[in-house]
Amino acid sequence: MSSRLPRITDATRRARLGRSHLLSPAHRARTAEEVAHALVALHATDPATVYLSVCARLAEPSAQAVDRALYEDVTLVKLLSMRRTLFAVTTELAPYVDASTARAVAERERRILLRHLTEHGEGGVHWDEERLAETERAALAALAARGEATTAELNKDVPALRESIVTSPDKPYAARQSVGSRVLRQLASDGHIRRARPRGSWTSSMFAWAAVAPLPEVPVRRAKAEVARRWLASFGPGTEADLKWWTGWSLGDVRTALADAGAVPVELTAGEGRALPEDLDRRDDSAPWAALLPGLDPTTMGWRRRDWYLDPALVPALFDRAGNAGPTVWWNGRVVGGWALRADGEVAWRLLADAGREAEAAVAAEAERLAGWLDGQRVTPRYRTPLERALAE
Template sequence: MGVGDEVRYIGVGERRVRLALRQQLAGTARVGSPEEVAEALVALHGSDPATVYLAVGARLVDPSGTVVETERALYEDRSLVRMHGMRHTVFAFPTELSAVVHASTGLTVAARERAKLLKDMAKAGAPDATWLKEVEAAALAALGRRGQATAAELTEDEPRLREQFVYAAGKSYEGVHSVSSRLLKVLGVEGKVVRGRPLGSWISTQFRWAVAPPHPELDVAEAQAELLRRWLTVCGPATEADLKWWTGWKVTDVRRALTTIRAVRVSVDEGPAYVVDGDAGPVEGPVEPWAALLPGLDPTAMGWQQRDWYLAPSLRPALFDRSGNVGPTVWWNGRVVGGWGQRPDGEIVWRLLDTEGVGSEAEAAVAVEAERLRGWVGATRVTPRFRVPLEKELAGGTG
């Protein structure tokens, strides 16, 4: 796997330099467009719609046009696409990567989700797979005619989408599902439909649907190798545990992809790790001191499973929810040092939790970033979809 006689150790300091440059967080590493951000980071978390915009804005040289430019990329040029990806999570990807994501991570999940839908319908005495295929074909045809549509709008063209069935009858979590909500979710995982424009502003969680852009069907192993190569180029070194967690693959798939791309084994504090071929040497650094305010679920904060090298364990109770979702974070020179929130009047407020090596220079830099964020967010009130203790406290004005 490209492993030499000597395995190079990459320490925390160098890992933080790599993070600053490759995650486009240092001032000199910022870029000019949402496409450049997505291309570099591979994937932008989209479970919370606001995360895509906030993650882009934090990495632009001039963030004043963040909303307009990101909407252009997502809904006009379609150079970015929101779709299901790793770990059955919604991300925004460069459109040219959609085939790789679909083949490498979507196919297995898609098969499982369709089987689950059919099983749930059968238990409820709902129509069979043939009926569902007919409804699916009609829904896709209607969506093609409309261009973009909500589930409610599609039921006007295909009334069978309104059909409902009882889910988990007799269980404590029993509920009623509509065919439209479950079917559109399955079609999204299968790569047949993608999220279109939101019904409201850029922070809205309600989306229209659109037919997915056409893409070739790729070999699964080749697609996995390509996705892992792209991610490891940005996030290496990473351990096998990091790779398995981020991709959501089986460990055998991770190891096969590492072999295919001739990944090079190195050493980090957590143990054996990997970088892409040619990336085992020292990186240029150090970088100029930098600060950043990143949103909840930012791809950098959520980039690795083993995070102690950039996020002290003592900070996790304040910055994560019970499901493991990270909230808004404050960064200084490659590590998380606190969190931030937005008050009802729009003010960006923040608090430092880890003050080791953080002095007046850091506080001044964080204040600049807070004002920079406030400048482009304007009057929009952004509330994270997954709220964490410190963000709740700061946003409530009690911090």
């Protein structure tokens, strides 16, 4: 690598997280929308993650603030997008995420759904594209009549939704799935419906569906450039491999998007990276900060290569076997431990690295802050990790 490239050290990258990811108390946000904007996209596969990720970064954490953004003002929307993962993004960014990633995901999901219906449908009923389209039209009409409805409620209105398919029928892990759940997920992927307020607490996975207006169309190349630019602004500097992993794009698409975004090469410890020109001389304050971040938090899951903020020796305790991050404890840009919520509402945490007394005091204060706004709400991560299980007992 040429020594003439600007060099950005791991220490500098860690120092930037406090400001760019709103983790330093001096840089916390006022609204859920500000948090989503700063992080580009919030992991939403586990419903609780959006709330926990946002509130970790709010000056005044409140589940009601996230409720308002998701279900009242609808200024945050959920899209099945990067890496076929459900994310919550701002309505301003949603058209770009849709065009750059979600449309391709939806097309792939439709092919898979149609194959499963034609090959594994039960009851001797023949499925093809025409019957699937008819069923989708009927589901949308039923939803329009109800306003909002759960999958179970729509199943009552549309007989075809009550049918089932068996995936991997000849395997030990064969599973029966509702046609309704798959069809409604497809309609959401295609941008026709959205997840409305859960039936239950904000940790519930039982939600209603609601119709949604189509997103504005954006040219794909322009959309990818904007997503790449936003990722660099929030997560940069990073490598091509980081952005490829985060988006799920091809390497060719990544390189084109980075060039279109105006990224410039920089030298990182991990090799050559990319950054926005305006970030080359950026300075961030070094005020110490601690954070308790939830499983699948965007900061933990933002890069493919993580050893500049995560000791590989900690991975077995803090990640599950599929690579999903559990709850983590951070100190000044490094992962230093994990946490869990016990049945009695206590936030239990453990440092896995010697971070010093100042860190212990700061982490204890963050644990108290988290317990305060949770106010007894029980939260169990969808993807449980060894340390989280041990601490939750």
